[in-house]
Amino acid sequence: MFESQVDLSNYRPVYAPKDLLEVLLSLKGPTKHEEDEFLPRWEFSHIALPVKNLFELRVHFGDLLRHDVGVAEWTAQCHKVLALRHAPVCQQVLRKGCTPAPVRGQLWAFVLGSHIDTHQTEHWDSLKSTVMMTDLIVDKLVFKDVQLTATNDDQYFVFEDVLYQVMLCFSRDAEIGQLLSADSNSQNPPKSGKQFEGPPCGIVPHHGICMFAAPFCYLYDTPVKLYFTFRAFYIRYCHRLTTINTHPQGIVSLCLLYEKLLQTHEPQLWSHFRELQIQP
Numbered sequence: 001m002f003e004s005q006v007d008l009s010n011y012r013p014v015y016a017p018k019d020l021l022e023v024l025l026s027l028k029g030p031t032k033h034e035e036d037e038f039l040p041r042w043e044f045s046h047i048a049l050p051v052k053n054l055f056e057l058r059v060h061f062g063d064l065l066r067h068d069v070g071v072a073e074w075t076a077q078c079h080k081v082l083a084l085r086h087a088p089v090c091q092q093v094l095r096k097g098c099t100p101a102p103v104r105g106q107l108w109a110f111v112l113g114s115h116i117d118t119h120q121t122e123h124w125d126s127l128k129s130t131v132m133m134t135d136l137i138v139d140k141l142v143f144k145d146v147q148l149t150a151t152n153d154d155q156y157f158v159f160e161d162v163l164y165q166v167m168l169c170f171s172r173d174a175e176i177g178q179l180l181s182a183d184s185n186s187q188n189p190p191k192s193g194k195q196f197e198g199p200p201c202g203i204v205p206h207h208g209i210c211m212f213a214a215p216f217c218y219l220y221d222t223p224v225k226l227y228f229t230f231r232a233f234y235i236r237y238c239h240r241l242t243t244i245n246t247h248p249q250g251i252v253s254l255c256l257l258y259e260k261l262l263q264t265h266e267p268q269l270w271s272h273f274r275e276l277q278i279q280p
């Protein structure tokens with residue numbers, strides 16, 4: 001066990017989802033001062049971001065509702081798609097859901113471009129060496145996070161040691177900050193490891209960050225494959241859920257989407273929440 005010799009009783013996560021929610025609730029849109037006084041503290045409707053309505057969501061996720069083929073035929077089709085080695089086609093297969101478990105990891109690797117080559121192998125070995133040679137304060141936060149989340153989860157506790165290994169390497173990977181900076185949709189990307197005063201990856205491990213990696217434990221039998229797919233997934237998707245940004249897949253847009261759907265399709269419940277100042 002990585003943390004067996006470490007006393008974690010005095011360590012707490014830097015921030016938790018509740019803290020992020022408080023920051024989100026403090027956001028102000030372009031409203032007039034007198035109008036702002038009457039807005040509920042939790043309301044996002046004053047933030048002018050485009051979000052889909054229910055019809056548009058049904059169209060967008062329509063593939064999830066279509067299961068026109070049997071399991072055996074669907075498995076055969078997935079293997080044919082893998083043989084094509086074409087990311088957009090693999091992504092279309094994943095969008096349909098119910099992907100056979102034996103091919104799911106390979107499909108995600110094609111979609112995210114996380115296949116292992118010589119560079120990835122050498123980089124992984126370098127990260128592991130750095131973990132063994134250096135001790136960072138964020139290591140304790142990683143241990144604490146895994147202990148508070150995955151270790152207490154009946155679906156993920158068996159992957160505890162794998163998650164320690166993956167998350168410790170993640171915290172030392174300076175390429176992550178560079179890749180986030182190159183993301184044209186990132187409004188305020190973290191700086192690279194050489195410039196950012198914190199973990200080399202540029203990301204402070206918040207409460208629950210290891211649970212972004214935990215589901216991938218079921219897809220891969222080696223930590224190196226798990227790591228690079230998780231890393232690519234975090235860079236493409238997860239970082240938008242933990243930073244304030246205006247991306248359509250960001251946490252602000254998702255909060256606004258949920259709020260508008262609730263207001264449109266459950267107006268009585270919405271009004272009840274609004275009157276009592278209850279966060280939906």
